[in-house]
Amino acid sequence: MTPVAASAPSLPSFIKMEDRKRAAGQSTDDLAPPTKRQAINGAGKAAADSDNTAPWSEDIEKYQKDAIYRQMLEYKREKATLESQLKNIQKKSTDHDDHLRIIDAWWTQLLEEVTLLAENDIPNSEKPEISFSTSLQFNGIKGFSDHLASKGIAIKSKLHTIFTKVAAARGKPSADLQDLQVKVTKMLASQKEYLVTVDRLRNEKEELNERLESASLRYIKAEKRLDRLRSDAVRKEEAKALYHSTANGIRAENSLDTEMTNGIAEDKEASQTAYKEAQAVVEKQKEQLEAMAAENKSLTEQITSASIKQVPSDDDYARTELFKQFRIQHEDVIKRINHLEATNIQLREEAEKLQAERTAYRIQIENEAETSTGELESQLQRLDADLTRIRSARDELLADLSVRKATQDQDHAAVEHLKELVGAKDDRITSLELEVERLRQIAEQSCQPTPGPEIDSLSLEQLRVKYDLLQQGYDSINKELPALQSAYKRVQALTSKKVMDFTALEEKVSVLAAEKSKADQKYFAARKDMDIRLAEVRSLKNQNAKSSEIISQLKDVETSDRTLVSNMEKQLSDMRQSNNSIMAENKKLEASSREATSKCESLKNQAAELTNLLKSKDSANSSTRQKIHAVELENEQLRIRCEQAQKDRDAWKQKSLSNQSGEEEMLRTLALCTICRANFKNTVLKTCGHLFCNHCVDDRIANRMRKCPNCAKPFDKSDVMTAHM
Incomplete structure (x- = not known):
């Protein structure tokens, strides 16, 4: 069970409520009557209802968008949690893989070292009677057995061969020793199994604590998201809680079997000495095993009690x-639920009563609406007839108005032309007046033109007078010319304009005639279109009468949807009130949770310090015990050697006092080879200095038994040297 799986179903009721709200909003928008039909029907109430529902649909759309955005944020938080969890798992898997590779290499190295130690010194026994049990007895733990399945066969075969040789070299052990070995093996295996089980349970407990912590944090977040109010302080606290986790290492204890090597005795006394030493060592090991069994029993009882205490009971x-x-809160919640159920029943009865009143009122409103609809339809028919009559009168008036406008435009043009002619006449009158003035002046002077010879006879004064008269006439002519010119131009312009106006009028008359024919055609087409429209209006009225029943049904559905929305709003208000009370309780629980978290942190720190101290003490204690065991074994061996040396001393004393022939025989045995007892010692080994005969040394080199029989030190062919005695 992951934290995501635990926190996913935290808000099912609210999500369902949002879905119900969406359905209600959509049904209200989809089932609303269209605008055109409302306009044709003439009912003003439907238009008012559509105006009232427009802002409600906008609020529903905003609420839907807000819900989608919150769900996206939830998915984003779940994604971040899963990514962090995946990183932790990858890190742990890397550490586990490295640990397994180191264990495999250590097993291989250990097997090679034990094989080298027990290869040549111990004779091979093909059919051993007793085999030392090497099974780790982890059959109950499937993961451990599957993990070592690839290496199990090779490891078991090698260890079986090695310990078979060791058991054969030591001779046939006693029944008590076999029983003790079996018991020790079982106890060690059970101890390892308990240790692995305790370690696994500890890790599972830590993982469950982390999951519980993450689940509680997600529950707090879900409750806080209900009112859409989250402060910065709460965010910081949640971030601290999310990243608050503890890491523990995996403990593993490995025990190594002590190396056992024994040399072959040179003679009967040496073999007896070795046997006594081995017997003393075995006795000492028995005592140590009994002590370890008692200690293991006490540790097993402690582990059992600790495991029992570790799993708390229901009490x-x-x-x-x-x-x-939690029990008090649960009882309070049950009481509130009972109270809410009672209020819900009461509200349901009131809602049914209001629904009945609403149905009666709706029937009354529908009857009134039908009567008003009939009156409006009859009024609409009258208005259609009046509209047709008014349109025909309007067309006549428009035609009369266009004719009057055309005549008025023509009269206005004629008046303008007359004004221009009057202006030309005035110009002509002024020019004629100037001409009359000039002629009058000439008449007054009565001056007759004189021939050319007479001009020469005239005097200077007469010429001046003559010149003045001519100058006056010229000036008057110059004055007449602009008026005549302007009058001529105006007359010419008026004549050309008159001609152009007449041509334009002719063209305009032709265009108006064509337009009149087109307008007549359009008028007749419009009349036909109006007849078609009237037929369509009649068919639409019939369809409207048929669709009124559908509209009433849609109104019923709309009222039911509105009642559902009102109920949902009431439920939402109730949930908000309960949410506020739960938030207040949640704040109190958060305060107590913070205090408990701080206490738990301090206790965890103390437990970690004590654990480290115990680990250091245990390591020091184990090293001290190992040293004590080694010293005790060495002490037993030295004690046996001392006793044997005392016996040899007594024997030498008796021989020295009794007879000298025994001494000679002893000296002869000293000169003989200790392997074959036939040849004299004539070859020495440089590595250790022991003497043997050359035949025995050559045989050992040829048979690849290149270790000293006395001290088991390795030698080679180059380490052999001839000794002269």
Whole structure:
């Protein structure tokens, strides 16, 4: 069970409520009557209802978008949690893989060293009677057996061969020793199994604590998201809680079997000495095994009691303060649920009563609406007839108005032309007046033109007078010319304009005639279109009468949807009130949770310090015990050697006092080879200095038994040297 799986179904009721709200909003928008039909029907109430529902649909759309955005944020938080969890798992898997590779290499190295130590010194026994049990007895733990399945066959075969040789070299052990070995093996295996089980349970407990912590944090977040109010302080506390985790290492204990090597005795006394030493060592090991068995039993009892204490019972849970608080809260919630159910029943009865009143009122409104609809339809028919009559009168008036406008435009043009002619006449009058003035002046002077010879006879004064008269006439002519010119131009322009106006009028008359024919055609087409429209209006009225029943049904559905929305709003208000009370309780629980978290942190730190101290003490104690065991074994061996040396001393004393021939025989045996007892010692080994005959040394080199029989030190062909005695 992952934290995501635990926190996923935290808000099912609210999500369902949002889905129901979406359905209600969509049905209200989809089932609303269209605008055009409302306009044709003439009912003003439907238009008012559509105006009232427009902002409600906008609020529903905003609420849907807000819900989608919150769900996206939830998915984003779940993604971040899963990514962090995946990183932790990858890190742990890397550490586990490295640990397994180191264990495999260590096993291989250990097997090679034990094989080298027990290869040549111990004779091979093909059919051993007793085999030392090497099974780790982890059959109950499937993961451990599957993990070592690839290496198990090779390891078991090698260890079986090695310990078979060791058992054969030591001789046939006693029945008590076999029983002790079996018991020790079983106890060690059970101890390892208990240790692995305790370690696994500890890791599972830590993982469950982390999951519980993450689940509680997600529950707090879900409750806080209900009112859409989250402060910065709460965010910081949640971030601290999310990243608050403890890491523990995996403990593993490995035990190594002590190396056992024994040399072959040179003679009967040496073999007896070795046997006594081995017997003393075995006795001492028996005592140590008994002590270890007693200690193992006490440790097993402690582990059992610790495992029992580690898994709390229902009574322990019931005695905790947190359980009591949860029970009190549960009882309060049950009481509130009962109260809410009672209020819900009362509200349901009131809602049914209001629904009945609403149905009666709706029937009354529908009857009134039908009567008003009939009146409006009759009024609409009258208005259609009046509209047709008014349109025909309007067309006549428009035609008369266009004719009057055309005549008025023509009269206005004629007036303008007359004004221009009057202006030309005035110009002509002014020019004629100037001409009359000039002629009058000439008449007054009565001056007759004189021939050319007479001009020469005229005097200077007469010429001046003549010149003045001519100058006056010229000036008057110059004055007449602009008026005549302007009058001529105006007359010419008026004549050309008159001609152009007449041509334009002719063209305009032709265009108006064509337009009149087109307008007549359009008028007749419009009349036909109006007849078609009237037929369509009649068919639409019939369809409207048929669709009124559908509209009434849609209104019923709309009222039911609105009642559903009102009920949902009431439920939402109730949930908000309960949410506020739960938030207040949640704040109190958060305060108590913070205090408990701080206490738990301090206790965890103390437990970690004590664990480290115990580990250091245990390591020092184990090293001290190993040293004590080694010293005790060495002490037993030295004691046996001392006793044997005392016996040899007594024997030498007796021989020296009794007879000299025994001494000679002893000296002869000293000169003989200790391997074959036939040839004299004539070859020495440089590595250790022991003497043997050359035949025995050559045989050992040829048979690849290149270790000294006395001290088991390795030698080679180059380490052999001839000795002269």
